[in-house]
Amino acid sequence: MIIEKIQIGKIKIPLITPFKTALRTVESVEDIVIIIETDTGNIGFGEAPPTAVITGDTHNSIIGAVSLIGKQLIGKNIEDFNDLIGLVQGAIIKNTSAKAAVEIALYDLFAQSMNKPLYKVLGGGPSQLKTDLTISVDSVEKMVSDSLKAVEAGFDQLKIKVGKNIEEDIHRIKSIYEAVGPNIKLRLDANQGWSTKESLYAIKKIEEYGIVLDFVEQPVKAVDIHGMIKVTSEVLSPILADESIFSPRDAVEVITRKAADIVNIKLMKTGGISNALKIINICEIYDIPCMIGCMLEGGISVTAAAHLAAAKSSVITRIDLDGPALCSENPLDGGLIMDGSKITLPPEPGLGIKAVAGFEFIQEIK
Numbered sequence: 442m443i444i445e446k447i448q449i450g451k452i453k454i455p456l457i458t459p460f461k462t463a464l465r466t467v468e469s470v471e472d473i474v475i476i477i478e479t480d481t482g483n484i485g486f487g488e489a490p491p492t493a494v495i496t497g498d499t500h501n502s503i504i505g506a507v508s509l510i511g512k513q514l515i516g517k518n519i520e521d522f523n524d525l526i527g528l529v530q531g532a533i534i535k536n537t538s539a540k541a542a543v544e545i546a547l548y549d550l551f552a553q554s555m556n557k558p559l560y561k562v563l564g565g566g567p568s569q570l571k572t573d574l575t576i577s578v579d580s581v582e583k584m585v586s587d588s589l590k591a592v593e594a595g596f597d598q599l600k601i602k603v604g605k606n607i608e609e610d611i612h613r614i615k616s617i618y619e620a621v622g623p624n625i626k627l628r629l630d631a632n633q634g635w636s637t638k639e640s641l642y643a644i645k646k647i648e649e650y651g652i653v654l655d656f657v658e659q660p661v662k663a664v665d666i667h668g669m670i671k672v673t674s675e676v677l678s679p680i681l682a683d684e685s686i687f688s689p690r691d692a693v694e695v696i697t698r699k700a701a702d703i704v705n706i707k708l709m710k711t712g713g714i715s716n717a718l719k720i721i722n723i724c725e726i727y728d729i730p731c732m733i734g735c736m737l738e739g740g741i742s743v744t745a746a747a748h749l750a751a752a753k754s755s756v757i758t759r760i761d762l763d764g765p766a767l768c769s770e771n772p773l774d775g776g777l778i779m780d781g782s783k784i785t786l787p788p789e790p791g792l793g794i795k796a797v798a799g800f801e802f803i804q805e806i807k
């Protein structure tokens with residue numbers, strides 16, 4: 442299966458409600474999509490969102506990096522898969538979202554060449570998974586109402602965005618807990634918005650109130666490993682590292698310095714599936730559970746993450762793959778099926794994606 446052409450384009454999908462975190466507010470998913478075409482007629486799909494405030498990647502930087510990497514892939518055989526992955530990772534430093542998009546399309550084609558769904562090629566696992574749903578940071582009333590709607594839609598795990606104002610954040614959590622009750626698992630994500638002191642104050646107050654949190658995600662700045670260590674050691678709630686961990690090396694540092702209890706793996710931070718697999722192995726060695734997460738992104742890359750989560754479900758015990766559930770429409774023919782919190786993986790080879798609607802062509806490499 443020889444790579445003949447790579448198309449780069451864009452898709453835009455409006456959100457059901459604006460996505461608001463301590464770092465940014467967005468009203469639509471606007472992702473770069475890549476389509477790798479081969480001499481056998483097989484097509485591989487990849488996708489990358491521009492999450493500049495987290496990865497540093499923008500639309501233009503993703504297009505530039507995909508174009509640079511893509512030129513080196515033309516004429517190469519999917520059978521030489523390890524070489525191709527080495528080529529993607531070695532072509533450019535950083536630019537993890539672009540590398541993820543290209544790797545996802547290559548893994549799609551590799552699994553198609555074996556005529557099996559990707560999760561089976563990665564070792565097999567359950568074809569059904571359960572995700573949480575993110576509740577954007579907003580007024581208390583809006584967050585309570587969004588949480589109740591999510592519970593009605595079948596979600597029993599909510600990821601509540603905080604990190605804006607410490608007293609208001611505590612009020613947000615208490616109000617949501619009182620509205621949804623103790624059977625709904627609450628996860629908090631401060632997106633680096635709190636200081637160490639604020640984190641200790643807020644988490645202890647919430648614990649004193651009798652709320653058992655599933656975890657608190659990235660309470661302090663990504664680079665503040667000392668802050669992460671202090672918070673992890675002084676509160677009962679598990680602390681999850683998100684923005685602090687991009688690479689396998691970051692995972693080793695955070696784990697060995699006891700700067701978190703759980704690791705959030707996102708393909709857009711790791712640069713794709715190959716490094717995500719390394720982080721999963723590291724977590725398995727240190728007996729640290731993982732969550733698989735996503736940026737605000739569409740169904741192609743989230744389908745890839747879901748295949749990985751299914752294949753590594755013994756280590757990936759938590760799932761935050763709600764990107765497509767936050768979108769008002771699904772542009773994919775094929776790919777993962779989302780029904781409330783339930784994710785079903787398609788039985789077709791590769792990612793199981795046949796086409797993507799609304800693909801706005803940008804550039805072609807051949």
Ligand SMILES: C[C@H](N)C(=O)N[C@H](CCC(=O)O)C(=O)O
Binds near residue numbers: 575734737738762
């Ligand atoms: C969408 C997902 N549940 C999520 O919350 N991801 C954020 C980053 C999203 C973004 O800003 O695109 C996270 O886990 O921090």
Ligand SMILES: [Mg+2]
Binds near residue numbers: 630632658659683
């Ligand atoms: Mg996060």
